[in-house]
Amino acid sequence: MNSSEIEAYLEAHAxxxxxxxxxxxxxxxxxxxVIKDLDPDGxxxxxxxxxxxxxxxxxxxxxxxxxxxxxxxxxxxxxxxxAVGPYxxxxxxxxxxxxxxxxFLAFEQAMKNALTGLPLGAAKGGADFDPKGRxxxxxxxxxxxxxxxxxxHIGPDLDVPAGDQGVGAQEIGWLFGAYRRITxxxxxxxTGKGTDFGGSPLRPEAxxxxxxxxxxxxxxxxDDALDGKSVLISGAGNVATFAAHKAIEKxxxxxxxxxxxxxxxxxxGLTANALDALTVDHGDADNPLKALADNxxxxxxxxxxxxxxxxxxxxxxxxxxxxxxxxxxxxxKNGICLxxxxxxxxxxxxxxxxLIDAGIPLAPGKAANAGGVxxxxxxxxxxASREPRTAEDIDTKLKAIMGRIHQTCVDQGGDGADQxxxxxxxxxxxxxxxxxKAQGV
Ligand code: NDP
Ligand code: 2IT
Numbered sequence: 001m002n003s004s005e006i007e008a009y010l011e012a013h014a015x016x017x018x019x020x021x022x023x024x025x026x027x028x029x030x031x032x033x034v035i036k037d038l039d040p041d042g043x044x045x046x047x048x049x050x051x052x053x054x055x056x057x058x059x060x061x062x063x064x065x066x067x068x069x070x071x072x073x074x075x076x077x078x079x080x081x082x083a084v085g086p087y088x089x090x091x092x093x094x095x096x097x098x099x100x101x102x103x104f105l106a107f108e109q110a111m112k113n114a115l116t117g118l119p120l121g122a123a124k125g126g127a128d129f130d131p132k133g134r135x136x137x138x139x140x141x142x143x144x145x146x147x148x149x150x151x152x153h154i155g156p157d158l159d160v161p162a163g164d165q166g167v168g169a170q171e172i173g174w175l176f177g178a179y180r181r182i183t184x185x186x187x188x189x190x191t192g193k194g195t196d197f198g199g200s201p202l203r204p205e206a207x208x209x210x211x212x213x214x215x216x217x218x219x220x221x222x223d224d225a226l227d228g229k230s231v232l233i234s235g236a237g238n239v240a241t242f243a244a245h246k247a248i249e250k251x252x253x254x255x256x257x258x259x260x261x262x263x264x265x266x267x268x269g270l271t272a273n274a275l276d277a278l279t280v281d282h283g284d285a286d287n288p289l290k291a292l293a294d295n296x297x298x299x300x301x302x303x304x305x306x307x308x309x310x311x312x313x314x315x316x317x318x319x320x321x322x323x324x325x326x327x328x329x330x331x332x333k334n335g336i337c338l339x340x341x342x343x344x345x346x347x348x349x350x351x352x353x354x355l356i357d358a359g360i361p362l363a364p365g366k367a368a369n370a371g372g373v374x375x376x377x378x379x380x381x382x383x384a385s386r387e388p389r390t391a392e393d394i395d396t397k398l399k400a401i402m403g404r405i406h407q408t409c410v411d412q413g414g415d416g417a418d419q420x421x422x423x424x425x426x427x428x429x430x431x432x433x434x435x436x437k438a439q440g441v
Pocket of ligand 2: 372
């Protein structure tokens with residue numbers, strides 16, 4: 001399948017799924033190349049098999065709000081590719097959740113999970129439920145209602161969900177409790193659990209820490225280091241805050257955080273103490289980031305993003321398509337040296353092309369944010385062996401995995417600014433497609 005055949009296939013069989021198209025088209029040259037290598041005569045039908053999820057489950061989530069009224073949301077699990085291992089990937093609770101968004105996330109997850117070197121297939125799921133402004137009890141009831149259906153589709157050797165936007169440690173606790181009460185099984189069916197009931201140390205920190213370890217590898221490769229570098233971070237959730245913590249620990253100056261209402265700018269650099277004061281619950285209706293800015297005397301710019309602040313490194317850690325072509329031009333004008341994606345697909349296709357054309361290296365989420373799912377994979381090993389691990393052990397393994405992913409991109413990605421995109425896609429696809437080919441149709 002060549003790039004134009006891939007595009008035609010998407011138009012015919014996944015019409016209107018814009019985010020899914022964007023993610024696949026970014027990888028199209030690599031899909032074409034790897035398939036040509038593994039299946040030169042098209043005998044194995046790898047292209048079409050790659051682009052159609054193995055299973056797309058949609059379900060009704062009915063629950064009662066605090067006023068006793070019934071609310072109904074749409075729940076999903078996209079089991080995209082199980083060739084490499086049990087389906088694995090996060091659950092997202094956000095009003096923007098739909099089939100296109102989940103298919104793009106699950107497609108990227110397939111390559112990301114393959115890159116970790118662990119036996120993980122790919123899935124993604126969630127619901128179009130907005131936790132914002134909901135009470136804790138409402139979110140808990142929603143989690144129970146969601147698991148009442150999801151439980152029949154998952155299992156420790158079948159499909160192991162985790163968190164994503166709107167789903168953190170507290171939601172995983174409620175989801176796990178519901179699963180255990182429904183099935184009577186205390187098994188590793190979710191990752192990101194509390195450490196008191198089978199969770200891995202450092203899973204909450206893993207995506208943000210792993211992102212910074214990846215950036216360190218990038219800099220080391222150029223005889224450079226994070227100490228003294230200025231960093232822009234978007235988002236103020238799980239990935240953003242732990243990336244900020246680790247970057248500060250490594251001597252970088254973190255100038256920004258952001259959320260869907262605006263941007264905190266702190267030109268002196270945020271401190272670890274200031275970050276500790278930021279506690280974000282998914283139900284928060286107020287604005288914890290603005291409150292932090294007021295507390296530490298930093299500026300909060302309404303409706304702004306970090307991308308017009310001058311810095312060395314940009315780490316978009318909020319959501320898809322949050323950094324557009326104009327933002328990319330501004331970053332380039334301000335002398336940015338690296339964009340590394342903590343979020344999944346935060347750069348639009350045009351932003352990506354603009355950065356690459358200007359020679360700015362771009363580390364895609366499927367490589368740079370793989371630390372989260374990697375530690376999820378370690379949590380699965382811990383649960384299967386029933387042997388607890390220490391934070392030190394997990395941190396050492398996380399660093400090693402991020403180092404290997406960086407090296408894989410360098411080895412397989414060519415010499416251009418798109419080295420990390422090409423390398424991550426090529427290595428990830430090669431593993432997934434080889435596993436599919438070996439297992440037959
Ligand atoms: P959280 O829900 O913890 O935080 C999300 C943050 O992004 C919040 O600060 C939110 O602000 C902000 N945000 C959401 N939408 C927008 C928007 N349209 N514009 C600006 N800011 C926005 O999610 P995570 O930190 O877990 O996830 C962030 C990204 O990282 C996602 O792309 C996710 O897929 C990816 N990721 C997450 C992993 C994990 O382990 N959690 C692993 C790998 C990738 P507000 O509160 O105002 O909505
Ligand atoms: O996008 C991602 O890699 C995640 N949300 C984490 C998935 C996981 O299973 O830990």
